[in-house]
Amino acid sequence: MSDVIVVDYGAGNTRSVCAALTHLGHTSEVTSTPEKIERASHVILPGVGSAKSAMEHLNETGAAAALRQRFADEGQILGICLGMQLALDASEEDGGVEGIGLLNGVVTRLDAERVPRLGWALVEPWGDAYYFAHSFAAQSNDVVATSEGITAAVQRGSFLGVQFHPEKSAQAGLDFLERCLSLA
Amino acid sequence: MPLARLIPCLDVANGRVVKGVNFVGLRDVGDPVELAAFYSDGGADELVFLDIAATPDDVATMTSVIAKVADVLEIPFTVGGGVRSVADATRIIESGADRVSLNSAALASPWLISAIADRYGSQAVVVAIDAGDGVVHTHGGRIATNTATIPWAVEAAERGAGEILLTSIRQDGKRTGFDLELTSAVRSAVSVPVIASGGAGSPEHVAEALRITDAALIASIVHENPMGLPGLRREIENLGINLRPLKERA
Numbered sequence: 221m222s223d224v225i226v227v228d229y230g231a232g233n234t235r236s237v238c239a240a241l242t243h244l245g246h247t248s249e250v251t252s253t254p255e256k257i258e259r260a261s262h263v264i265l266p267g268v269g270s271a272k273s274a275m276e277h278l279n280e281t282g283a284a285a286a287l288r289q290r291f292a293d294e295g296q297i298l299g300i301c302l303g304m305q306l307a308l309d310a311s312e313e314d315g316g317v318e319g320i321g322l323l324n325g326v327v328t329r330l331d332a333e334r335v336p337r338l339g340w341a342l343v344e345p346w347g348d349a350y351y352f353a354h355s356f357a358a359q360s361n362d363v364v365a366t367s368e369g370i371t372a373a374v375q376r377g378s379f380l381g382v383q384f385h386p387e388k389s390a391q392a393g394l395d396f397l398e399r400c401l402s403l404a
Numbered sequence: 405m406p407l408a409r410l411i412p413c414l415d416v417a418n419g420r421v422v423k424g425v426n427f428v429g430l431r432d433v434g435d436p437v438e439l440a441a442f443y444s445d446g447g448a449d450e451l452v453f454l455d456i457a458a459t460p461d462d463v464a465t466m467t468s469v470i471a472k473v474a475d476v477l478e479i480p481f482t483v484g485g486g487v488r489s490v491a492d493a494t495r496i497i498e499s500g501a502d503r504v505s506l507n508s509a510a511l512a513s514p515w516l517i518s519a520i521a522d523r524y525g526s527q528a529v530v531v532a533i534d535a536g537d538g539v540v541h542t543h544g545g546r547i548a549t550n551t552a553t554i555p556w557a558v559e560a561a562e563r564g565a566g567e568i569l570l571t572s573i574r575q576d577g578k579r580t581g582f583d584l585e586l587t588s589a590v591r592s593a594v595s596v597p598v599i600a601s602g603g604a605g606s607p608e609h610v611a612e613a614l615r616i617t618d619a620a621l622i623a624s625i626v627h628e629n630p631m632g633l634p635g636l637r638r639e640i641e642n643l644g645i646n647l648r649p650l651k652e653r654a
Contacts, residue, residue, distance in 0.1 A: 235500040239475045270525065334597045334618065336527040336566045339406030340449060340648035349648040351480060352406060353502070353527040355566075368405070388480045388502065390444065391651040 222249040224401065225260035227287070227303070229269065229277040237266045237300070240387040244398055252277065254286035262401055263290060267301025267385065271327070271356075272314035274306060284320050291322045294378045298400050304374060304381025305358055313356050323376045325360025332370065343372045343384065348392040350384035357383065407648050409449040409619035410610070410637065411599060412626050414439060416485075417457035419465040437472045439630070444479050446633035447650050451481040452505065452569075452621060458486025467499050474500025482530055484569075493520045497528060505530040505569060508542045511551060514563055521564030526596070531565035533557060535586060536573035545573035553586070554593045561594040568594060569621065571601040579605030579624065582613040591617050607639035614645045 224241050226234050228250045241248040241264075248264075249256070257263055265287065278284040287307075290297060299307045311317045311327035319327070330337055340349045343365050350372075358371040358381070365373035365382075373382045380400065386393035415422050420434040440451055453473070455466045463486065470483055483496045484505025493504045510517050510531050521529045534541045535553040542549060557568050570590050572583035582603045591598040600613040601621035613620045626633055634650075641647055 235471070235474045236478075236502075239500075240478060242475075243478070268524075270523070333405055334595060336525075336596065337406060338527060338567060338597050339409050339618065341406040348651060349407060353480070353566075355526055385480075388478060390478050391653055393478060395651070 222247040223260070224248040224262045224264060225256050226250045227257060227263060227265045227278070227283055228252045229274040229283070234266050234268065236385075236387045237264060240394060240397055244394060244401065246401060252281035252283040254282040257283055257286040258290050258293070258295070260295075263287070263295065263297045265297060265299040265303030265306065267299075267303045269302065270314055271302060271306065271311045271317040274302060275317050275319065278306070278320065287320055288322065291377065291379055296400075296403055297322075297379045299379065299381035300387070301354060301383060301385055304383060305356060307379055307381050308358055308360060308374075311356065322379050323360055323362050323374055323381075325358055325362065325374065327356050327358050330355050330357045330370070332368075337370070340389075341367045341384075343367045348389075348396070350382075350386065350389040350392055350396070352384045354383060405618070407449075408614040408645050409599075410447070410640070410647060411450045411452055411619055411621050412443045412448050412633070413452040413454060413601070413621050413623050415454050415456045415623075416466065416469065417455070418462055419469050422456065436469050437476060440473050440481070441476045442630055443626070443633060444477055446630070447637045447647075448479060448633065449648060450479055450619070451477070453481060453483045453485075453501075454505075455483065455485030462486075463495075467495055470496060470499040470501050484530070484532055490516065490519045490523065493524070493529075497524055503528045503530050503566075505532045506565075507532040507534070510560060510565075511540060511542065511549065511556070514559065517560060517563040517565050521566070526564050526566035529565050530567045530569050530599075531557075531560040532569040532571065533560070533590075534571045534573050535590075541573055545571070545576065554590060557590045558593050561596045565596060567597050567599060567618075569599045569601055571621075572603060575603030576601070577624075578603055579609075581605065581609040582620070584612060584616060587613065587617050607636055607643060610636075611640050611643035611645050614640065
């Protein structure tokens with residue numbers, strides 16, 4: 221079995237995430253099979269598509285329930301962009317969508333000078349610049365890093381979610397992914 | 405605001421990079437995959453690939469180029485040229501591109517912008533505008549339309565474009581600097597980011613553009629000397645522009 225499961229929710233492309241994992245010497249599989257999500261050594265919930273269709277797919281395939289079980293069993297999960305937002309209770313996107321609910325918090329339309337917020341920005345307190353591309357942002361008590369005052373990362377238990385795209389953030393992103401995957 | 409972005413643009417036809425790339429230091433300058441990786445290592449913040457042939461045969465070739473680029477590149481990239489339908493956008497994005505750029509097809513069928521944005525999000529849709537004398541031009545800038553530039557930029561953003569790629573046809577290829585007035589006017593009319601394009605001849609030109617807008621598209625200034633990208637970045641930073649800090653491989 222591949223050592224990293226990239227959760228498939230039927231939208232867009234997961235190719236970049238898998239390419240970054242390959243680059244780091246990991247094998248990956250894109251799937252929504254619940255058993256694989258529960259048992260994998262690492263799980264990534266990627267960030268592509270829209271909240272509504274993603275949640276529909278995750279609920280229909282049983283992947284959402286499998287992610288909740290994995291979280292309860294303290295298995296590591298990394299959420300990227302939309303994948304991080306989906307882990308919260310709910311999102312304003314697409315007229316309101318109920319999330320997976322691993323963390324308390326909601327996703328609201330981004331209040332920034334330019335929306336979508338596109339480009340590289342420093343993440344505090346981590347220090348490096350990462351690539352962001354988003355129109356919504358997480359509001360949560362579990363924020364562990366910010367970028368220009370906007371939620372850049374949330375963490376609770378074995379779930380870590382980031383608003384930026386590590387797979388698109390050159391060396392800083394690869395270093396970040398490597399650190400995540402070194403956590404058991 | 406996120407940091408200013410420097411975006412090299414590669415013109416591709418039949419799977420090969422065309423137009424003025426000097427190949428000092430590159431094994432095969434015509435290979436878009438190798439050149440993309442080279443620019444990424446040199447500190448490009450993003451890349452744009454423009455399929456300038458976009459014939460039926462060329463589409464299949466381009467799709468395989470996109471997949472190969474996605475496998476080696478760890479920065480975002482946009483693909484434009486010949487995007488005429490949601491199916492074209494789907495093919496490009498699902499092959500691994502982060503964003504598609506629409507130009508004349510958006511002008512002819514503005515609903516395309518929202519159709520693609522609804523599916524992939526606004527951040528995945530760039531609308532390219534070739535502007536001159538206050539109006540939008542088509543056919544690589546050769547034909548003037550009756551559509552006024554600024555209202556079109558506003559409409560494109562309202563319909564879901566997540567970024568405007570604004571080329572001044574007056575300045576394009578001249579290397580005498582960007583059209584700052586046009587760029588400022590469009591940027592103040594919309595609330596999405598704007599990429600300035602056309603006219604970069606020196607680090608000063610790029611810095612001038614980055615003082616007033618979000619990103620600058622560069623072509624010949626970098627293609628003439630691909631090895632010079634890190635130096636160009638440093639010169640732009642020395643002119644007071646904050647670019648992303650580059651991180652060395654450990």
